[in-house]
Amino acid sequence: MQDICIFKRVEKKYLLPVEKxxxxxxxxxxxxxxxxxxxxxICSLYLDTPTFLLIRNSIDATTYKEKLRIRxxxxxxxxxxxxxxxxxxxxxxxxxxxxxxxxxAVEAYLQSGIPTEDSQIMRELHYxxxxxxxxxxxxxxxxxxxxxxxxxxxNLRITFDSAVxxxxxxxxxxxxxxxxxxxxxxxxxxxxxxxxxxxxDGAMPIWLAEALGNCEIYPxxxxxxxxxxxxxxxxxxxxxxxxx
Numbered sequence: 001m002q003d004i005c006i007f008k009r010v011e012k013k014y015l016l017p018v019e020k021x022x023x024x025x026x027x028x029x030x031x032x033x034x035x036x037x038x039x040x041x042i043c044s045l046y047l048d049t050p051t052f053l054l055i056r057n058s059i060d061a062t063t064y065k066e067k068l069r070i071r072x073x074x075x076x077x078x079x080x081x082x083x084x085x086x087x088x089x090x091x092x093x094x095x096x097x098x099x100x101x102x103x104x105a106v107e108a109y110l111q112s113g114i115p116t117e118d119s120q121i122m123r124e125l126h127y128x129x130x131x132x133x134x135x136x137x138x139x140x141x142x143x144x145x146x147x148x149x150x151x152x153x154x155n156l157r158i159t160f161d162s163a164v165x166x167x168x169x170x171x172x173x174x175x176x177x178x179x180x181x182x183x184x185x186x187x188x189x190x191x192x193x194x195x196x197x198x199x200x201d202g203a204m205p206i207w208l209a210e211a212l213g214n215c216e217i218y219p220x221x222x223x224x225x226x227x228x229x230x231x232x233x234x235x236x237x238x239x240x241x242x243x244x
Contacts, residue, residue, distance in 0.1 A: 007096035014196040015220045027211045032148035037073045042145045045070040048138040055229045076103045097121045140167045141224045142183040157199040164189035166228035
């Protein structure tokens, strides 16, 4: 599978002990093929306001939520590929719109506020950036990901994230994104657990639902940025001007 820049899909999350992950893969593994990135380190730099408005809205929301972030597969260099994206969730359906760019170009946009290209998706990103008064890089989430798709139904994707960790940039400016990136951070998911996400364009296929049932695997909730934010708020030394 190649990189896609427009998504509409249903995503379900599962927290799995190692033994259940292995049990599930032993059942469904023959149907799965590694995607374009296979095993990789995912770096997602979330943009937010000084009051953490986007993540607070996301945690509180029941119907609609959205996030702005810069994502890379591996730690990017100045001329390396990144995706600048907005992710929205409405009534359980995830919509993602993103542009493929270079770290240098996105860094220039964050500093100047001048769009890097003339496209519909860039206009949507720019509108959101202006709506939230140009949010800054705030929290970086990194994890080790295994990504697969179904050989017969490529729109079915299954990912496993482990060693989920974060770095907090608080009220830092957009300067020096190359220094902001990296994959080190405070771990927020225990080593014995993986976060599995099943991503479909509709209903889950029967064979997969049966495999989950036989392995006694059930949906759960885990927001990487949400958990990082809650951990940040627990730190007594923080001095953010946030309002709960």
